[in-house]
Amino acid sequence: MSKYSKQTRFLVAIDCIIFGFDGENLRLLLIHRGMEPEKNKWSLMGGFVQPDESTDDAAARILKQLTGMEGVYMEQLRAFGDPKRDPIERVISLGYSALVDIHKYKEQLSDEFQPEWFLLKDMPDLIFDHQEMVQAALKNLRYKAALHPILFELLPEKFTLPQLQSLYTGVYDAEFDKRNFSRKVLSTGLLIRQKEKDKENSKKGAFYYILDKSKYKDKFQSFLNFVPNPDNFLF
Amino acid sequence: MSKYSKQTRFLVAIDCIIFGFDGENLRLLLIHRGMEPEKNKWSLMGGFVQPDESTDDAAARILKQLTGMEGVYMEQLRAFGDPKRDPIERVISLGYSALVDIHKYKEQLSDEFQPEWFLLKDMPDLIFDHQEMVQAALKNLRYKAALHPILFELLPEKFTLPQLQSLYTGVYDAEFDKRNFSRKVLSTGLLIRQKEKDKENSKKGAFYYILDKSKYKDKFQSFLNFVPNPDNFLF
């Protein structure tokens, strides 16, 4: 059958908003853009959708190209479709938000892009509408993390409650009460306490926990209200 | 400057998932598809993004083309990007979810498409992946409506509490306690009681309410928890 002949076709790109947590602060992985225009400017990792891959596959491919990682938590944010967002030619970009365990990330894989993990506070200027994408991704992250156990994707397999709390502190840029926080997260039943302690970060040591994977899958979509008064932090 | 010359370009479409409420049930507006393939099959209203319009503008244009309505609540759901979703040619489609006051909708505007408002329960088979789009939109609607005062977009300016409750009943396919429900919605401070009653639907008559527009804007993003135990209904 013939094609939809009279219609205009567009480039469709993927841009990845990649979050990591260094134990202290939330960070974002940026690269030096590899092509004109704006070559060598700071940018989100991106690429064009290819003819035979789904958009989700394209996003996974591009993430892997930069980080070497597969099976990472990734979700489509939305399309960014302003006709003038790229000055060269119209490109409709799909923002994909990824949460990675920063410790699994291997620097050397991606020499080509000279990537760096930036604190949200001192991000450089970004090309095109990438700043807007980052803001949208951050807003989405805070929104989802207030309700669902999503931030575990940023942590290594074993983690301590103080680490977890410091992650929430980093994401929301707000302090939480330690007693209420631990009661809350433990009451979800998602965490299994291990016998060993992390002795690196304190004298007393803090117990390691791991996620209960099956409960995690079950409850991933539940409303768990991790963040008190979330209205205060989201907008 | 030259274009991104070696990359493949794709058709980008908009498909609109249009919800309405007839006072009793949630309904979805479907049309007879106007082009090959699958001409005259039931379909979501859609169209191709044009060179000089943003994707949001395209969605608004397509909605207006079918319904004649402007300024309607609309949000982008996500991109549907399977390379084989349209058998003729690859088309990446952006799903846009719209909530309209079904009473403002004028049938005659859109003879061309022979549209009909379907109950979700007895929807016909839809072309391509439109069924998946509908399911995604419905899930999103239930999710958002559990937290935010979004369903008012489906109601006329003046409405009664019984009408509002019946809307929630329709959306979640579940009964809610009348006393708890009215306490909940009134406690948001979003509703202003009018002096007249709706006498059409009951002997006693029910007071009309209108939305307090300024508070609505303020609180639109707040977590208001309209639905008890939302986990039970969403998935």
Added chain:
DNA sequence: GTATTTCGTGTCCAAATAACACTTATTTGA
């Protein structure tokens, strides 16, 4: 062995939630 650090926990009060039933207004028809 004393000082320092940080982990881990428990109580109380306030607020929100969920279950529950009766009265009121109005119309209809006996």
Added chain:
DNA sequence: TCAAATAAGTGTTATTTGGACACGAAATAC
């Protein structure tokens, strides 16, 4: 005109959840 029928509107109580708050325990360093 009175009784019955219908749907609207409202209040109480028990339970759960949420948030504010402070101290003892474990380990190390000096």
